[in-house]
Amino acid sequence: MATPSQFDNETFSIARDHINDFIKATAAELPVKTGMLLEIGPQTQSTVREAFKDFTAHTFDIVPDYKPTFVGDLTKYNTQIPDGTYDVIACMEVLEHTLNPFDAVKELRRMLKHGGYLLVSAPLNWRIHGPSPDCWRFTEHGWRVLLRDFDILNIDILETPGRELFPIKYNVLAKCDKFKNTLDSELTFRYI
Numbered sequence: 001m002a003t004p005s006q007f008d009n010e011t012f013s014i015a016r017d018h019i020n021d022f023i024k025a026t027a028a029e030l031p032v033k034t035g036m037l038l039e040i041g042p043q044t045q046s047t048v049r050e051a052f053k054d055f056t057a058h059t060f061d062i063v064p065d066y067k068p069t070f071v072g073d074l075t076k077y078n079t080q081i082p083d084g085t086y087d088v089i090a091c092m093e094v095l096e097h098t099l100n101p102f103d104a105v106k107e108l109r110r111m112l113k114h115g116g117y118l119l120v121s122a123p124l125n126w127r128i129h130g131p132s133p134d135c136w137r138f139t140e141h142g143w144r145v146l147l148r149d150f151d152i153l154n155i156d157i158l159e160t161p162g163r164e165l166f167p168i169k170y171n172v173l174a175k176c177d178k179f180k181n182t183l184d185s186e187l188t189f190r191y192i
Contacts, residue, residue: 008127011161015168018158019066019092019121020047026119026154027080035087038111040074041094041125044067048090048119055088069187075103078112081111084178092171095146097132105146113177114127118150119132122173141146148182165192 004012024047036056040047049057052067058069060078072078074091075098089108098104108118128134138146140155156171 002127002142005113009166011126015123015126018156019171022121022156022173023090023119024051025046025091026117026173030088030117032087032117036085038086038089040089040091040108042052042068042096045092048092048112052088052090058086067176074098074107075100077107077110079168084113085114086112086116088117088119092119092121095120095124095138096134096136096153099133099135101136101146109149109178114176114178116124116176118147118174118176119171120147121169122126123169125163125166125168137169140167140170141168144187147172147174148187149177151177151178151180163171 013074022039026114034054035056036086037048037052038060039057040060042048042061059066060070060072060074061068062071062073069134070078070080072080074094077169089112095097095101100103105178108120112118120138124137125127138161140157144152152172152174158168158170160168
């Protein structure tokens with residue numbers, strides 16, 4: 001078994017605080033204050049449900065271990081959740097563990113209402129981790145491709161100390177647009 005590095009140990013709490021601050025700030029700033037909320041893969045974490053306390057909250061996970069409301073594979077069509085059910089979906093530190101993040105984003109979009117909000121995050125400069133396979137890393141440009149049919153409202157970057165342009169992680173807030181169908185030629189990226 002691998003031992004976490006000094007960098008991992010020093011930045012773990014910084015990364016966790018970054019996610020929690022993003023969730024709390026987003027909950028406070030969103031124009032919707034009640035509705036339906038889905039948290040993907042929460043395990044025992046509760047920051048999302050605490051921050052969105054006036055929402056009816058459901059949970060979703062690939063395994064039943066933590067007793068989620070729904071058990072399913074985010075990369076597949078989940079018949080137990082109707083189209084356009086949720087006002088807000090939080091998918092924090094999950095996409096890197098999916099086998100097909102593009103299909104996962106399609107399913108998130110399907111489950112969101114038109115105009116609903118997606119809070120999503122994933123590490124970039126972070127060690128391979130569990131509990132399930134750790135398959136992917138997304139750059140800022142990768143987020144723009146992955147969320148091409150959403151309106152990205154905020155890309156919140158946690159920079160790596162002393163190493164610009166290789167962030168520890170990203171948190172992203174995006175708004176669901178059911179009518180958007182962005183072509184490759186229409187994608188735009190920040191010049192680095």
